[in-house]
Amino acid sequence: DIQMTQSPASLSASLEEIVTITCQASQDIGNWLAWYQQKPGKSPQLLIYGATSLADGVPSRFSGSRSGTQYSLKISRLQVEDIGIYYCQQASSAPLTFGSGTKLEIK
Amino acid sequence: QIQLVQSGPELKKPGESVKISCKASGYTFTDYAMHWVKQAPGKGLKWMGWINTYTGKPTYADDFKGRFVFSLEASASTANLQISNLKNEDTATYFCAKEDNNYDWFAYWGQGTLVTVSS
Numbered sequence: 001d002i003q004m005t006q007s008p009a010s011l012s013a014s015l016e017e018i019v020t021i022t023c024q025a026s027q028d029i030g031n032w033l034a035w036y037q038q039k040p041g042k043s044p045q046l047l048i049y050g051a052t053s054l055a056d057g058v059p060s061r062f063s064g065s066r067s068g069t070q071y072s073l074k075i076s077r078l079q080v081e082d083i084g085i086y087y088c089q090q091a092s093s094a095p096l097t098f099g100s101g102t103k104l105e106i107k
Numbered sequence: 108q109i110q111l112v113q114s115g116p117e118l119k120k121p122g123e124s125v126k127i128s129c130k131a132s133g134y135t136f137t138d139y140a141m142h143w144v145k146q147a148p149g150k151g152l153k154w155m156g157w158i159n160t161y162t163g164k165p166t167y168a169d170d171f172k173g174r175f176v177f178s179l180e181a182s183a184s185t186a187n188l189q190i191s192n193l194k195n196e197d198t199a200t201y202f203c204a205k206e207d208n209n210y211d212w213f214a215y216w217g218q219g220t221l222v223t224v225s226s
Binding site: 032034036038043044045046049050055056087089091094095096097098099100101 | 219
């Protein structure tokens with residue numbers, strides 16, 4: 001199985017700050033990676049797919065990048081509505097696997 | 108617009124069974140696979156497997172082989188998850204999620220169904 005090591009586990013940042021969350025894949029997954037945001041009591045929302053493509057309706061302050069087997073989600077100017085838990089997910093091969101999540105709070 | 112609407116919360120005793128439904132609308136049901144994802148209370152997301160909505164063939168992740176069954180009511184655009192011989196560790200929210208144009212990431216999710224297993 002492909003392991004997705006996500007960091008940090010939690011993050012507290014100020015409004016308008018730049019925030020970066022990373023996922024390290026245990027093997028090559030190409031661009032088969034997605035990022036989700038989940039708010040309490042809600043379903044996950046797709047933010048980024050194909051490692052770098054912005055999902056429909058997602059603000060442009062979110063962006064994804066890849067360097068080898070390391071993937072990053074960047075929020076360029078943190079807003080209040082960005083609080084929640086963020087997950088990466090590899091879609092390269094079954095079983096599909098998620099990172100352990102990053103809880104993002106406002107400082 | 109595409110919607111996935113799941114059945115309501117369930118409270119069950121250990122050893123009982125439960126069936127969760129996921130009704131799809133806004134697209135051709137048999138064109139896209141349906142996946143199932145488990146989220147235990149306060150925990151992360153765990154992929155359970157998927158069902159081919161055209162052929163009805165299910166595929167299960169290793170941890171979900173045996174007591175878990177994916178099925179369809181294709182005429183009703185509905186996917187089902189049945190869990191038998193429930194255990195306390197099955198307490199979780201279960202989500203259905205539609206594959207995204209033949210890619211295994213998910214732009215559309217059901218609202219989740221909380222299954223609580225308690226004696």
